[in-house]
Amino acid sequence: MNTSRQGMVEVPDEGPTGPRAFRRGALTRSRSAGRSARGLDYAVVDVETTGLDPDRGARVCEIAVVRMRGDGTVTRELNTLVNPGRPVTGQEFHSIGPGDVIGAPQAADLVGVLAELFSGAVVVGHHLDFEGAFLAAEFVPAGLPADLPGLCTLRTLRSQVDLNRYALPRASHALSGHWPSGQHTALGDARACAQLLAELLHNAPGELRYVGPEPERLADGATEPAATGPGETVRLKPRTPVVSGLRLSAVREGPARPPATWPRRWRPLEFDPGLCGGRFGEAEREQAAHDARRRAATRNLLAASAALTGTLASTAAARLLLRRLR
Incomplete structure (x- = not known):
């Protein structure tokens, strides 16, 4: 894993040798780093899949995107089942059967509308590495731009907040007192992740x-599903209705509920998000805490050195002025 330091946060530049769907950014409390996170737009994505590993043939069978502003206002939603082109498995998790995906668009059909939703935004997921692996395997080869700016709320929570468990429903309940609805549906989980980010x-x-890759405007995508032929458009097949049955281009003002006030569980020293992946057990947490203490000590040493240098310079200048006055 290669890393590039921006401010005081290490932003991992990782992925397989092939095209990556996302390059991960991070959130930090360092006032000298990056830009205000509340001033950005976000596209929260979630997928349901036929398995856990696209390299072993697993494919997306449902996808959802919630587009939102940094103040928590949700502006657009997309939800559709996806025909994986192979047997649908994993029903014990997502409850999607083979008959449900009949007539649903395939991954390649959705590239245009996804590019339009991701344009100018930081793409967000809770465990974004999972979504990224499937988008890189299916959507990037079909034309979705690669290396989009990404933000993982799982790594972000681990780096900023002290919890026992960080799974999306457990973290949401521990921090806000609410259990997310629609768990293991793409739109339900995307909405819960959007609420958590807000x-x-x-x-x-x-x-x-x-801090991280800057959002960019992508090539113009269709505001409605992409065309597949003369006079034809992709027909979405949502499992979960979008708000009030509105079309994708409609605006939904405000989050699902006002942001809750969290208990005071913020870490005194934020962890490096690059150390907050994997299982994040006790050993990993202690390593991240040790790294945070080391970086804080280095910053304090540099600040003390700079202050001492300034004091010595001021003293030398005062002595020189005194000699001149004599």
Whole structure:
């Protein structure tokens, strides 16, 4: 894993040798780093899949995107089942059967509308590495731009907040008192992740700053599903209705509920998000805490050195002035 340091946060530049769907950014409380996270747009994505590993043939069978602003306002939603082109398995998790995906679009059909939703936004997921692996395997080869700016709320929570468990439903309940609805549906989980991000930005002890790849405007995509032929458009097949049955281009003002006030569980020293992946057990947490203490000590040493240098310079200047006055 290669890393590039921006401010005081290490932003991992990782992925397989092939095209990556996302390059991961991070949120930090460092006032000298990046730009205000509340001033950005976000596209929260979630997928349900036929298995856990696209390299072993697993494919997306449902996808959802919630487009939102940094103040928590949700502006657009997309939800559709996806025909994986192979047997649908994993029903014990997502309850999607073979008959449900009949007539649903395939991954390649959705590239245009996804590019339009991701344009100018940081793409967000809870365990974004999972979504990224499937988008890189199916959607990037079909034309979705690669290396989009990404933000993982799982790594972000681990780096900023002290919890026992960080799974999306457990973290949401521990911090807001609400269990997310629609678990193991793509839109239900995307909405829960969007709510969590809105509350993260709302509750932070000080301004959160985004460091990482900057959002860019992508090539113009269709505001309606992409055309497949003369006079034809892709027909979405949503499992979960979008808000009030509105079309994708419609605006939904405000989050699902006002951001809750979180208990005071913010870490005194934020962890490096690059150390907050994997299972994140006790050993991993202690390693991240040790790294945070080391970086804080280095910063304090540099600050003390700079102060001493300034004091010595001021003293030397005062002595020189005194000699001249004599």
